[in-house]
Amino acid sequence: MGREAPDMRFSFSEEQEELRRVVRRFLEETSPIGETRRLMETVEGYEPAVWKQLSQELALPGVQIPEAYGGQGFGFVELGVVLEEMGRALYCGPYFASVVLAANAILNAGDEAQKQALLPGIASGETLAAFALAEPNGRWEADGVALEAHESGGAFTLHGEKSFVVDGCNADLLVVVARAPGSRGTDGLSFFSLRANANGVTRRPLAVIDPTRKLASIRFGGARAELLGVAGGAAPALAKTLDQAAAALASEMAGSAQRLLEMTVDYAKARVQFGRPIASFQAIKHKCADMLLALELARSSAYYAAEAAGEGDFDELAMAAPLAKAQGSDAFLAIAAEAIQIHGGLGFTWEQDVHLYFKRAKASEVFLGDPAFHRERLARVWGL
Amino acid sequence: MDADQVRRDVRAWLEANWNPELSLVEWRNRLADSGWGCPTWPEAWFGRGLPIALGDVVAEEFERIGAVGTPSGGGMTLAAPTILEHGTDDLKRRLLRPIVTGEDSWCQLFSEPGSGSDLAGLTTRAELDGDEYVVNGQKLWSTSAHHARYGMLLARTNWDVPKHRGISYFAIEMHQPGVVVRPLRQMNGYASFNEVFFNDARVPAANAIGQVGNGWTVALATLAHERRSFDAMQARGRSPKGKGRAIDENRAEIAELMEPYKWYPQRAGRVDLIIERAKATGRSHDPVVRQAIAKLLSLARSAEWTGRRAKAARVLGRPPGPEGSLGKLYASEIARAAAHVHTLISGSDALLAGSDGPLEGLIAEILLSVPAVSIAGGTDEIQRNIVSERVLGMPKDPQIDAARAFRDVPKNLAGKR
Numbered sequence A: 001m002g003r004e005a006p007d008m009r010f011s012f013s014e015e016q017e018e019l020r021r022v023v024r025r026f027l028e029e030t031s032p033i034g035e036t037r038r039l040m041e042t043v044e045g046y047e048p049a050v051w052k053q054l055s056q057e058l059a060l061p062g063v064q065i066p067e068a069y070g071g072q073g074f075g076f077v078e079l080g081v082v083l084e085e086m087g088r089a090l091y092c093g094p095y096f097a098s099v100v101l102a103a104n105a106i107l108n109a110g111d112e113a114q115k116q117a118l119l120p121g122i123a124s125g126e127t128l129a130a131f132a133l134a135e136p137n138g139r140w141e142a143d144g145v146a147l148e149a150h151e152s153g154g155a156f157t158l159h160g161e162k163s164f165v166v167d168g169c170n171a172d173l174l175v176v177v178a179r180a181p182g183s184r185g186t187d188g189l190s191f192f193s194l195r196a197n198a199n200g201v202t203r204r205p206l207a208v209i210d211p212t213r214k215l216a217s218i219r220f221g222g223a224r225a226e227l228l229g230v231a232g233g234a235a236p237a238l239a240k241t242l243d244q245a246a247a248a249l250a251s252e253m254a255g256s257a258q259r260l261l262e263m264t265v266d267y268a269k270a271r272v273q274f275g276r277p278i279a280s281f282q283a284i285k286h287k288c289a290d291m292l293l294a295l296e297l298a299r300s301s302a303y304y305a306a307e308a309a310g311e312g313d314f315d316e317l318a319m320a321a322p323l324a325k326a327q328g329s330d331a332f333l334a335i336a337a338e339a340i341q342i343h344g345g346l347g348f349t350w351e352q353d354v355h356l357y358f359k360r361a362k363a364s365e366v367f368l369g370d371p372a373f374h375r376e377r378l379a380r381v382w383g384l
Numbered sequence B: 001m002d003a004d005q006v007r008r009d010v011r012a013w014l015e016a017n018w019n020p021e022l023s024l025v026e027w028r029n030r031l032a033d034s035g036w037g038c039p040t041w042p043e044a045w046f047g048r049g050l051p052i053a054l055g056d057v058v059a060e061e062f063e064r065i066g067a068v069g070t071p072s073g074g075g076m077t078l079a080a081p082t083i084l085e086h087g088t089d090d091l092k093r094r095l096l097r098p099i100v101t102g103e104d105s106w107c108q109l110f111s112e113p114g115s116g117s118d119l120a121g122l123t124t125r126a127e128l129d130g131d132e133y134v135v136n137g138q139k140l141w142s143t144s145a146h147h148a149r150y151g152m153l154l155a156r157t158n159w160d161v162p163k164h165r166g167i168s169y170f171a172i173e174m175h176q177p178g179v180v181v182r183p184l185r186q187m188n189g190y191a192s193f194n195e196v197f198f199n200d201a202r203v204p205a206a207n208a209i210g211q212v213g214n215g216w217t218v219a220l221a222t223l224a225h226e227r228r229s230f231d232a233m234q235a236r237g238r239s240p241k242g243k244g245r246a247i248d249e250n251r252a253e254i255a256e257l258m259e260p261y262k263w264y265p266q267r268a269g270r271v272d273l274i275i276e277r278a279k280a281t282g283r284s285h286d287p288v289v290r291q292a293i294a295k296l297l298s299l300a301r302s303a304e305w306t307g308r309r310a311k312a313a314r315v316l317g318r319p320p321g322p323e324g325s326l327g328k329l330y331a332s333e334i335a336r337a338a339a340h341v342h343t344l345i346s347g348s349d350a351l352l353a354g355s356d357g358p359l360e361g362l363i364a365e366i367l368l369s370v371p372a373v374s375i376a377g378g379t380d381e382i383q384r385n386i387v388s389e390r391v392l393g394m395p396k397d398p399q400i401d402a403a404r405a406f407r408d409v410p411k412n413l414a415g416k417r
Helices: A014-030 A033-040 A048-056 A076-089 A095-109 A112-124 A235-270 A282-310 A314-347 A354-366 A371-381 B003-017 B024-034 B052-065 B074-086 B089-101 B215-236 B245-261 B271-281 B287-315 B327-351 B358-372 B380-391
Strands: A129-132 A148-152 A155-166 A173-179 A189-195 A201-205 A215-228 B106-109 B125-129 B132-142 B150-156 B167-173 B179-184 B193-204
Touching: A014 A048, A014 A076, A033 A354, A076 A095, A076 A235, A076 A282, A095 A112, A095 A129, A095 A155, A095 A173, A095 A189, A095 A215, A095 A235, A112 A173, A129 A155, A148 A215, A155 A173, A155 A189, A173 A215, A189 A235, A235 A282, A235 A314, A235 A354, A282 A314, A282 B287, A282 B327, A282 B380, A314 A354, A314 A371, A314 B287, A371 B287, B003 B024, B003 B052, B024 B089, B024 B245, B074 B089, B074 B106, B074 B150, B074 B167, B074 B215, B106 B132, B106 B193, B132 B150, B132 B167, B132 B179, B150 B215, B167 B193, B167 B215, B271 B287, B271 B327, B271 B358, B287 B327, B327 B358, B327 B380
Parallel strands: A129 A173, B106 B150
Antiparallel strands: A148 A155, A148 A173, A155 A215, A173 A189, A189 A215, A201 A215, B125 B132, B125 B150, B132 B193, B150 B167, B179 B193
16 A cells, blocks of 8 residues: 555666676676786687687577577567676677677568578577678768669679678678668668678778777678568668667666776775875765766666667657767766776876776767767757 | 554544634644644654554545645644654643644754855854843744744854754744844845844743754754655645635645745756747757757756666665765756756847746746756755765765864854855
8 A cells, every 4th residue: 555666667677687697797707807908909809718608608699589589588678787797897799799789680670581590590699790881981870871782683782881890800690781772861771691701792800999899891892692671671670770779889888887987986995195095085076976977877878778679669769779879978988088087197007997998988989870960869859 | 553444544534524614723733633634743742653654645545535734844844853853842742733733834044154065063152041042143045934933943052062062953933032034035036035133032941952062963853854855845835626714724825835936947947948949949950959958858868767766776675776866966967957058049038037038037037046956955066075975985075173172163254244
């Protein structure tokens, strides 16, 4: 009587909290920051043994993929929990590329047979997939797609160049967004899949500011590809995939930002100047309070977006995802900048770990579209 | 006692006793005698000793039948709980019933021109003269002081001990020659509060609430009740629907109580007006304005979701996370951002007020009311101290005044009048 039911849209279940604990423990053991430092210097940027363990023991690549396609059949909220922990650990691996981008692209665009054929490999972690949308023009929307798919007798070949492809050089399977010759805007867009080592595909790793997330440039010189779903009708699938990716990135960023704040507060408590821990100076305390304010907004918007994605409410997600992306990347970058400031001169050294997060923050600001791009989308959603 | 039993009991009592044609005071005397007006108070003092949750059940039944309850305002929400916790039986006997009936209203006499954030640095003095204290000094930000019968007064009774230990808490009669109440005009033109001057005002020693010298502890109890009543205020500013003498008198009482708060929505920045205004002025086409609006509304939505996370955790009985301590700072940030956006949207019209100004002067009122948000109820700076210390576990500033006799502590030089 008079007892209020908890609003589960704004809290995690016990099972979800347990998933968080399991993933956190696993990543603390297998992906400490020293490992991130080692892997970021390699071309591949990930440790296959850890990927295998993460796939076989924890089944994380399949967390959100339906059981019918070899996954665990949990929801987007669980995917968000995994990503938040990966962001916290600054985990290096092809998870975002394969599980968030490519798997959802296939789920959104593919027909039943294609999902049956392509998704189980991604879910088991044996197939590494990548999603190729952006091009050298750097745009993360339908308008930016210039790469053409030419049809001849029901078969398609791809012609053009993709860029900013996350883990493109690690991928076995590519999902590519292309357009029909002469089409414009959201018309004539289709998704295609092909093996990454197919004839006519040339991949090159790009030099990046955030070495914990590898990007590739990929040239398609008439490579043969399989159409996913319906020719020319991929615009809604693209919009969904991008919103899901933005929501997922928001969770990842919130996890990174949370860890940064913890590192910074710990440092400020230990660092003594003028005979006091610098954490006792209001100049530092107020900065940290502001970091917490930004962090909690980022977490709230990321959780809200994950919930909308989990419910399959794509209208709500079209508001929540750009909001969470813009809010989250602004918060992450502001927190990273203050984290370096509070670490002082040491914060600018290679030896301190803060810069690793700062680089991820700077890259995440632009990846999938910068905050101004997403706020303009919001203005339209809100009827301006 | 279970909820169903309480519901049956209060329902039966209300059906037998509620009569809208009684005078408000007659009706509330029935509430005081029966204990149903303040069911969570002790049985000995006008209550029924029920736990908070069952108090909610009683409130639901009052609402269902449309019966008038106890008064809103500082008497019920601040003075009475403080007296119940710390007052003598003599004080409870003299002071509580007229609070319950609404005959006596109360005001808070805490803040001073020289002590805002550092409330314990207050310098209003009370000196013993026979069995009375003589009070001299000045208070401000007192809502309702102009019609209050009693004030909750903090005054210094001992200057030779550290600041927190020399304060006493009194129930002082406001209607006496040594007390002068003046409206305090704010920068937005309203006078929602008062300043109160004490010039050899007198208060019986028997009116000390808690021990003399222990007033700080008692004040903290009042402040805790103030924080708790924040949420409740919105809900309480409503009278039951219907007709009858008691209801009419209650409506007038509430109108008087809410009068000082009529500009409060404006101090929050009126985010609700933004989109409509941007379209109406045509400024919605400007990409700079669009960015600013999207940023503001994102902030407002995320702050709301953060509040809902805190609430969900509370309902689940989980330990409070950081999200619960941040609402006041978000409110400041939102209000400031909203005032900025309203300015962008209004352009030169932001120069104009009153009937010449946009929305009949409402926009001007927003622009000139917003600074209150980051000050009232604890400045943003104090809030950031609290957040960094309690949530992030950062150390307090070294305190230079806490262990010295207050007489020897440097006193405020600015802001005195």
